[in-house]
Amino acid sequence: MTASGAAAPPATAGAGARSTVAAAARGGVWGAVGSGTNAVFAFLLVGLITRAVGAHGAGAIFAGVALFTIASNVCKLGADTGLVRYIPGDLALNDGRSVGSLLRMAVLPALAASTAAALVLLWCPAVATTLLPHLPRADALRLIRFFGLVLPAATVSLILLGATQGYSTVVPFVSVEQIGKPVLRVLIAVPVAYWAPGLLSLAAAWLLPALAGLAAAWLGLRRCRAPHSGSVPAGGAAVSWREFWAFSAPRAVSSVFDISAVWVGVLLLSALATDAEAGIYTAIGRVVTAGTLLQLAVRLAVAPQLSRLLAVGEFAEAQHLHRTSTCWIVLFSWPLFVLIAGFPRTVLAVFGPEFTRGAPALVMLCAAAVVNVAVGNAQTVLLMAGKSSWHLACTAAAFAVQLTVGLLAVPRWGILGAAVSWGTAIVVENLSAALLVRLRLGFRTVAAGYTRALGIAAAVSVVPAGVHTLSGDTPSGLALSLTVGMSVFGTFLWRYRTPLGVSELVQVLRRRTV
Numbered sequence: 001m002t003a004s005g006a007a008a009p010p011a012t013a014g015a016g017a018r019s020t021v022a023a024a025a026r027g028g029v030w031g032a033v034g035s036g037t038n039a040v041f042a043f044l045l046v047g048l049i050t051r052a053v054g055a056h057g058a059g060a061i062f063a064g065v066a067l068f069t070i071a072s073n074v075c076k077l078g079a080d081t082g083l084v085r086y087i088p089g090d091l092a093l094n095d096g097r098s099v100g101s102l103l104r105m106a107v108l109p110a111l112a113a114s115t116a117a118a119l120v121l122l123w124c125p126a127v128a129t130t131l132l133p134h135l136p137r138a139d140a141l142r143l144i145r146f147f148g149l150v151l152p153a154a155t156v157s158l159i160l161l162g163a164t165q166g167y168s169t170v171v172p173f174v175s176v177e178q179i180g181k182p183v184l185r186v187l188i189a190v191p192v193a194y195w196a197p198g199l200l201s202l203a204a205a206w207l208l209p210a211l212a213g214l215a216a217a218w219l220g221l222r223r224c225r226a227p228h229s230g231s232v233p234a235g236g237a238a239v240s241w242r243e244f245w246a247f248s249a250p251r252a253v254s255s256v257f258d259i260s261a262v263w264v265g266v267l268l269l270s271a272l273a274t275d276a277e278a279g280i281y282t283a284i285g286r287v288v289t290a291g292t293l294l295q296l297a298v299r300l301a302v303a304p305q306l307s308r309l310l311a312v313g314e315f316a317e318a319q320h321l322h323r324t325s326t327c328w329i330v331l332f333s334w335p336l337f338v339l340i341a342g343f344p345r346t347v348l349a350v351f352g353p354e355f356t357r358g359a360p361a362l363v364m365l366c367a368a369a370v371v372n373v374a375v376g377n378a379q380t381v382l383l384m385a386g387k388s389s390w391h392l393a394c395t396a397a398a399f400a401v402q403l404t405v406g407l408l409a410v411p412r413w414g415i416l417g418a419a420v421s422w423g424t425a426i427v428v429e430n431l432s433a434a435l436l437v438r439l440r441l442g443f444r445t446v447a448a449g450y451t452r453a454l455g456i457a458a459a460v461s462v463v464p465a466g467v468h469t470l471s472g473d474t475p476s477g478l479a480l481s482l483t484v485g486m487s488v489f490g491t492f493l494w495r496y497r498t499p500l501g502v503s504e505l506v507q508v509l510r511r512r513t514v
Contacts, residue, residue, distance in 0.1 A: 033174070033179075034174030034175070034178030035290075035294055035297045037178060038182050039290035042289075042290065044186050049062075049193070049202050050351055052197040053202065057199060057275075058275075059276055059278035060275050061199060062279060063266055065147075067263075068151065069262075070256070070259050071151055072154045073255050073256065073259040074255070075151070076158050076159050078248040078388070079162070080158050081162065081248065081388075082245075083102060083159070083165075083166050084304055084384075085386065086239050086247075086307075087166025087304075088304045088305075088307040088308035088311060089308065091166070091228065091308075092308055092311055092312055096228035098238040098239060107159055111155070114151050117151055118148045119148075121144055121145060121148030128140040128143070129141075131271065139199060142200060143200060147207065150211065154210040157217045160220070161177065163224075164220050164221050169224065172220030172224070175220070178293075181212075184212065188209070247388050250388040250389045250391070250392040251391065254392040254394075254395040257398065257399035260399060261399060261402055261429075262285060264399075264402060264421075264422075265410075268421075272411050273414050273415075280348075281419075284358045288365045291340060291366070295377070298325050298328055299377045299380050302380060303383070306321060306385075323449065325377060326377065327452075327453040329376050330373055330457055334370055334373050337373065338370070340362065340366050341367065341464075342468045343464070343473050344363050346478045347478075359473075364419040364420055365423050371426065371427050372426050374454070375430045375433065375434040378436075378437045379394070381437050381443055382394075382441075387436070391433070394428075394436070395429055398425040398429035399425065401425050402422055402424065402425035404421075406422075409421055456489070459492065463484050463485040463488060
């Protein structure tokens with residue numbers, strides 16, 4: 001499988017490109033629905049926890065969440081991305097004959113790794129006392145051990161959902177990770193926060209949906225596999241264990257850096273500063289992550305399409321898909337980050353008055369996120385082209401920068417220092433990936449549609465800057481910016497809907513298909 005190949009005849013290529021973009025648009029629409037749901041309920045959960053136990057208690061809970069999230073992503077060993085990479089090719093060439101073998105390759109090592117990690121969390125007190133030095137030892141041990149009990153189930157669930165993405169559908173992943181779990185967590189947390197607020201009870205509200213998620217992921221994968229009986233003659237060789245893990249092993253390491261980048265600031269603040277600052281930084285991270293959820297939605301839909309196109313040598317279609325999806329990301333995400341950066345105190349006040357002191361850190365991370373949005377899904381292109389070692393190099397360099405800056409800046413600047421370290425890492429990782437995609441793979445991102453998308457996003461971004469100058473960082477200013485900005489955005493979007501690739505999205509919405 002290579003990232004190059006002969007282009008199809010012009011007419012066929014055009015029809016295939018439209019079909020591929022439409023398929024990605026359908027997945028992107030569903031992913032956007034899930035992203036919105038996830039953002040809303042994530043905000044609700046953070047608000048419930050912080051108001052129930054304060055910033056100090058929330059910092060302790062989210063330090064455990066950080067450890068659990070990093071551990072589950074480490075223990076999946078990159079196997080979920082390996083399945084997204086290889087299942088589309090197997091479906092195209094072998095009608096899914098090797099999917100069962102691929103699942104065994106992926107799940108068994110990850111299950112062993114997650115079980116070993118769970119035992120460490122259960123029987124190694126040093127983990128709890130190091131991560132939560134401000135809690136009584138007994139409370140810290142109980143909290144961390146609780147997270148360890150659920151770790152294997154969460155890890156296997158992520159791998160099974162990765163397999164469903166290989167079938168070019170985002171429905172199971174979105175239904176479980178972006179809708180089911182966030183909604184269920186809030187439904188559990190509401191009565192807990194009211195009648196029995198405490199570290200363990202609120203941690204349970206966050207953890208228990210992972211068990212339901214495992215069952216839902218298994219059912220979703222079973223449904224995806226049902227139409228593929230493998231009855232057609234094989235058209236390609238099956239993927240070997242060596243080939244699968246030659247790709248997945250570098251991705252396993254880079255995924256550690258990816259997920260650690262989100263949570264390492266929480267851990268550094270918890271260990272080097274205070275739990276209250278860790279709690280405030282967690283809320284800031286939720287805001288920034290919510291802004292990137294559209295990018296995640298597009299990536300989930302685009303990744304298996306890119307893998308399939310590159311597997312069968314349709315390089316021109318893959319490049320068109322990357323350019324079009326990048327336009328969508330820039331159009332809808334860039335103005336959002338500018339809006340948040342214009343009214344950071346108003347946004348953070350949702351979590352409570354003590355959280356507004358994180359406003360400078362939020363502005364810093366919004367600026368870095370603009371760079372992330374501008375390069376689109378360059379890292380996904382690297383992975384689906386089989387260049388997991390290149391992706392590892394990008395993430396390793398970024399993580400080294402983040403950790404170095406964090407260790408120096410967090411003791412001195414606290415929350416702002418953590419934001420500076422993460423923001424610097426975001427810029428390093430995304431720019432290096434974009435350069436590799438352009439110079440080594442030949443994927444062009446900048447084209448007529450892209451420059452129009454940047455121009456529209458920049459024009460819309462002027463609105464919150466002007467309103468902030470007149471009214472300051474106030475709820476009324478935020479509401480006015482949102483109203484005027486959406487009007488300006490809608491006007492430009494309608495004028496340039498065709499070159500921006502928005503027509504495909506409109507057609508999908510009209511058909512109401514997923």
